Amino acid sequence: DTEVTQTPKHLVMGMTNKKSLKCEQHMGHRAMYWYKQKAKKPPELMFVYSYEKLSINESVPSRFSPECPNSSLLNLHLHALQPEDSALYLCASSQESYRNTEAFFGQGTRLTVV
Amino acid sequence: AQKVTQAQTEISVVEKEDVTLDCVYETRDTTYYLFWYKQPPSGELVFLIRRNSFDEQNEISGRYSWNFQKSTSSFNFTITASQVVDSAVYFCALIVIKAAGNKLTFGGGTRVLVKP
Numbered sequence: 001d002t003e004v005t006q007t008p009k010h011l012v013m014g015m016t017n018k019k020s021l022k023c024e025q026h027m028g029h030r031a032m033y034w035y036k037q038k039a040k041k042p043p044e045l046m047f048v049y050s051y052e053k054l055s056i057n058e059s060v061p062s063r064f065s066p067e068c069p070n071s072s073l074l075n076l077h078l079h080a081l082q083p084e085d086s087a088l089y090l091c092a093s094s095q096e097s098y099r100n101t102e103a104f105f106g107q108g109t110r111l112t113v114v
Numbered sequence: 115a116q117k118v119t120q121a122q123t124e125i126s127v128v129e130k131e132d133v134t135l136d137c138v139y140e141t142r143d144t145t146y147y148l149f150w151y152k153q154p155p156s157g158e159l160v161f162l163i164r165r166n167s168f169d170e171q172n173e174i175s176g177r178y179s180w181n182f183q184k185s186t187s188s189f190n191f192t193i194t195a196s197q198v199v200d201s202a203v204y205f206c207a208l209i210v211i212k213a214a215g216n217k218l219t220f221g222g223g224t225r226v227l228v229k230p
Binding site: 031040041042043045048056088090092094096101102103104105106107108110 | 147149151156157158159160161164205209211216217218220221222223
């Protein structure tokens with residue numbers, strides 16, 4: 001099973017709303033990631049969790065708040081977003097080893113901020 | 115810092131033609147991994163192939179093949195006998211293993227359109 005599941009697939013939210021994106025994997029991977037992808041651009045890394053601890057924050061604004069409740073789950077809490085935050089948000093996971101480094105991605109959540 | 119460049123922004127071919135995607139990378143690290151991912155319109159990034167910096171052997175997997183040359187820092191990818199289902203954006207990516215976590219550096223992507 002090489003599946004990363006993201007919910008919801010689509011989300012429309014107002015600038016004053018609070019919402020959460022969810023990601024789940026059951027591959028036993030110990031690293032999980034959030035990426036943001038704008039239209040016609042490559043994905044950009046936001047956060048990396050390694051063994052359930054935040055290891056990389058790419059200077060992401062505090063209106064994005066990640067959470068890793070356990071090794072299989074990754075959340076992204078959203079609050080007071082701006083229209084320019086509209087994008088495809090991709091979750092990924094990978095083994096934390098030197099031999100198995102490919103990341104497996106979910107289908108993403110298409111977020112629209114109105 | 116790492117950098118990946120995909121000079122081709124869009125390629126259009128007719129079905130059954132071969133398609134070669136170019137990728138050039140920059141890194142000062144001696145240990146790294148290179149990848150190709152496919153992103154169909156559905157949005158999911160699909161892992162295709164991986165190559166580590168110590169293995170320059172070129173391989174073929176089904177209709178996919180790749181040409182890794184450290185001397186020119188290139189990692190090109192070929193789809194043989196293209197099909198309409200191959201239409202997607204293809205990303206070349208690089209990882210340098212760090213203790214803090216693996217960070218994928220993506221190229222800008224190449225959109226492939228296969229016409230019937």
